Amino acid sequence: MIQGQTWIFTNRPRIVSSATVGGPFEAQGPLAEDFDLLHEDLWLGQDSFEKAEKKMFEEACERAIDKAGLQMEDIQFFLAGDLMNQVISSSFTARTLSVPYIGLFGACSTSMEGLALAALMVDSGKAERVLTGTCSHNATAERQYRYPTEYGAQKPPTAQWTVTGAGAAVVMPHGEGPCITSATIGRVVDLGVQDPLNMGAAMAPAAVDTIQAHFRDLRISPSTYDLILTGDLGRVGHQTAADLLAKHDLPLPVDRFLDCGLMIYREDQPVHAGASGCASSACVTYGHILNRFRRGELNKVLIVATGALLSPVSYQQKETIPCIAHAVAIEV
Amino acid sequence: MSKKQKKKLPPVQQEYQAFAKKREPARPVVKNCIRAFLVGGSICLLGQLISTFYMRFFDFNEKTASDPTVATLIFIAVLLTGFGVYDNIAQWAGAGTAIPVTGFANAVSSAAIEHRAEGLVLGVGGNMFKLAGSVIVFGVVSAFVIGIIKVILMGMGG
Numbered sequence: 001m002i003q004g005q006t007w008i009f010t011n012r013p014r015i016v017s018s019a020t021v022g023g024p025f026e027a028q029g030p031l032a033e034d035f036d037l038l039h040e041d042l043w044l045g046q047d048s049f050e051k052a053e054k055k056m057f058e059e060a061c062e063r064a065i066d067k068a069g070l071q072m073e074d075i076q077f078f079l080a081g082d083l084m085n086q087v088i089s090s091s092f093t094a095r096t097l098s099v100p101y102i103g104l105f106g107a108c109s110t111s112m113e114g115l116a117l118a119a120l121m122v123d124s125g126k127a128e129r130v131l132t133g134t135c136s137h138n139a140t141a142e143r144q145y146r147y148p149t150e151y152g153a154q155k156p157p158t159a160q161w162t163v164t165g166a167g168a169a170v171v172m173p174h175g176e177g178p179c180i181t182s183a184t185i186g187r188v189v190d191l192g193v194q195d196p197l198n199m200g201a202a203m204a205p206a207a208v209d210t211i212q213a214h215f216r217d218l219r220i221s222p223s224t225y226d227l228i229l230t231g232d233l234g235r236v237g238h239q240t241a242a243d244l245l246a247k248h249d250l251p252l253p254v255d256r257f258l259d260c261g262l263m264i265y266r267e268d269q270p271v272h273a274g275a276s277g278c279a280s281s282a283c284v285t286y287g288h289i290l291n292r293f294r295r296g297e298l299n300k301v302l303i304v305a306t307g308a309l310l311s312p313v314s315y316q317q318k319e320t321i322p323c324i325a326h327a328v329a330i331e332v
Numbered sequence: 333m334s335k336k337q338k339k340k341l342p343p344v345q346q347e348y349q350a351f352a353k354k355r356e357p358a359r360p361v362v363k364n365c366i367r368a369f370l371v372g373g374s375i376c377l378l379g380q381l382i383s384t385f386y387m388r389f390f391d392f393n394e395k396t397a398s399d400p401t402v403a404t405l406i407f408i409a410v411l412l413t414g415f416g417v418y419d420n421i422a423q424w425a426g427a428g429t430a431i432p433v434t435g436f437a438n439a440v441s442s443a444a445i446e447h448r449a450e451g452l453v454l455g456v457g458g459n460m461f462k463l464a465g466s467v468i469v470f471g472v473v474s475a476f477v478i479g480i481i482k483v484i485l486m487g488m489g490g
Contacts, residue, residue, distance in 0.1 A: 148443050148463070150413045150416060150442035150445055150446065152425075154364070154426040191344065193352065236356055236357065240355045243351075244351070
């Protein structure tokens with residue numbers, strides 16, 4: 001069923017299992033307990049950061065499949081994406097998994113883009129066992145989008161810290177676990193922000209656009225949800241989004257409108273305005289949030305993963321940053 | 333964003349930029365300047381100490397001591413970059429670590445380390461000057477222009 005830009009999944013596909021992997025910096029954060037596996041070495045014993053990122057993603061996928069009680073060959077489709085050029089981390093993980101694969105790119109919104117599509121496939125009966133996930137690595141993202149990791153450039157307080165981690169989930173028509181009830185596919189929104197060190201401000205309008213569309217399409221009020229989580233807006237972007245929503249007559253309660261990018265790290269970790277990267281929303285959702293569902297602490301959550309669709313070339317050519325956000329509603 | 337580009341933006345975007353700007357924490361410019369002054373000055377002081385050291389204990393004079401002094405500072409900066417400390421100091425010090433020769437050494441060595449995974453020729457060799465390359469190019473170009481001006485002025489002045 002479709003209403004506006006929102007899919008309603010009447011068959012309620014379920015997230016039967018999920019797994020998350022994190023790096024050393026994430027291990028020091030408040031959500032460390034929610035990770036399945038934490039690495040103390042940024043290299044993961046590999047000879048490049050790209051290989052380390054792929055390894056993390058493989059581990060997350062293997063664990064998610066294992067926790068669902070499945071074998072690798074049981075997976076019918078694998079929907080994944082990441083930040084690397086030509087989505088190498090996902091494609092190379094798909095090479096290891098050797099299952100039918102669709103590569104996605106939605107920058108940091110990929111987690112929910114994948115989950116929405118997985119839910120659509122399962123809900124429509126076109127698939128029964130879909131694996132979806134995403135990953136990011138601080139060093140690979142830094143080097144591709146900004147400077148070499150060890151380069152001493154001073155970052156402004158609006159800059160964000162790319163999460164080193166991976167998250168994966170298995171979606172099936174039946175089984176134990178919370179279900180996916182709807183998903184709103186976002187539009188690309190660009191309000192002219194050009195500074196790649198202020199991604200939060202660039203992405204906030206996209207998050208607001210998708211949140212508004214979600215409530216408009218479904219004709220529900222924000223109080224329906226226990227939590228509304230944005231993916232990686234960070235301190236600056238999240239506040240901007242909250243104020244924008246209030247301005248558009250859709251004020252969200254402060255205690256229920258949170259940001260994944262502000263949950264992964266402690267206040268005193270030097271991450272500037274908060275976390276970013278594909279793994280930000282993936283690790284928080286597939287780890288912390290689903291664990292809270294399993295403990296019965298949450299009933300209904302809306303995850304709005306935000307992505308900045310820029311490239312280093314577009315930035316150097318003085319283009320502004322187009323952004324997108326996809327929302328997925330998860331229920332008990 | 334430049335003023336010229338800003339003028340071209342539609343009103344909705346201009347309005348949002350103003351809206352977002354209000355929520356953006358300001359860069360601590362004064363604090364950054366003080367830190368840059370202190371750290372940059374300390375690096376220069378260290379350079380002076382090294383220079384004096386070379387003049388006192390080795391056979392160098394004020395002119396010739398600058399070469400080993402610069403080499404020593406570069407060596408220290410590269411070492412700190414390799415240990416992964418330089419970027420942390422730089423986040424605190426800002427321009428203080430970027431402007432002296434240590435900043436240049438860091439730009440070259442960090443790029444070289446970063447691209448080691450792609451091999452020695454295409455990786456290290458091809459990317460070493462990714463950041464520092466434009467400094468060299470425009471340094472040489474401006475030196476050339478200044479050189480020509482000097483020659484012309486000298487020629488005119490006789």
